[in-house]
Amino acid sequence: MSDSLERLYLAVLAARDLDPATSRTARLFQRGPSKMAKKLAEEAIEVVIDAVNGDAKAVVRESADLLYNLTVLWASAGVRPEDVWREMSRREDMLGIAEKLPKSAMKLPKVASPRISARRPIAALEGRGARKRH
Numbered sequence: 001m002s003d004s005l006e007r008l009y010l011a012v013l014a015a016r017d018l019d020p021a022t023s024r025t026a027r028l029f030q031r032g033p034s035k036m037a038k039k040l041a042e043e044a045i046e047v048v049i050d051a052v053n054g055d056a057k058a059v060v061r062e063s064a065d066l067l068y069n070l071t072v073l074w075a076s077a078g079v080r081p082e083d084v085w086r087e088m089s090r091r092e093d094m095l096g097i098a099e100k101l102p103k104s105a106m107k108l109p110k111v112a113s114p115r116i117s118a119r120r121p122i123a124a125l126e127g128r129g130a131r132k133r134h
Ligand SMILES: N=c1c2ncn([C@@H]3O[C@H](COP(=O)(O)OP(=O)(O)OP(=O)(O)O)[C@@H](O)[C@H]3O)c2ncn1[C@@H]1O[C@H](COP(=O)(O)O)[C@@H](O)[C@H]1O
Pocket: 008, 011, 012, 015, 018, 022, 023, 024, 025, 026, 039, 042, 064, 065, 068
């Protein structure tokens, strides 16, 4: 999947400077981040509606649109796909699955994921309110 997204990301970068009259991507760049965000949100809602309606084929179609609009927003924000893959790997190393760190240290799993046990114990941050060491 990451290969497809990376190819799409490069295609979006290449289309950025095309004629907005003929390129949707160039038109999105011309209209700026707020339009990109609006389209991304619209696609996310379309995926949700189709999923709630149990229309798997529509979920596939709208998910492709969602990922397209996400790569456009990434490009506009200066985010590269590899930046996201790196963050997902970091989370996987911490927790064994790609999810956010729990807000408090208390919720970290008792048994570290196999990838962690082979490494130095990781001091869990307690989120933004992490106490400073005295
Ligand atoms: N991968 C995509 C891609 N996925 C979805 N879309 C378009 O994004 C829109 C999302 O669906 P919507 O129903 O929300 O859009 P719409 O209602 O048809 O029209 P709007 O309301 O958005 O104006 C559709 O029009 C899709 O055609 C895409 N448009 C372009 N690409 C790729 O982006 C690259 C650049 O293409 P151009 O933008 O055509 O230069 C190429 O590699 C393309 O294949």
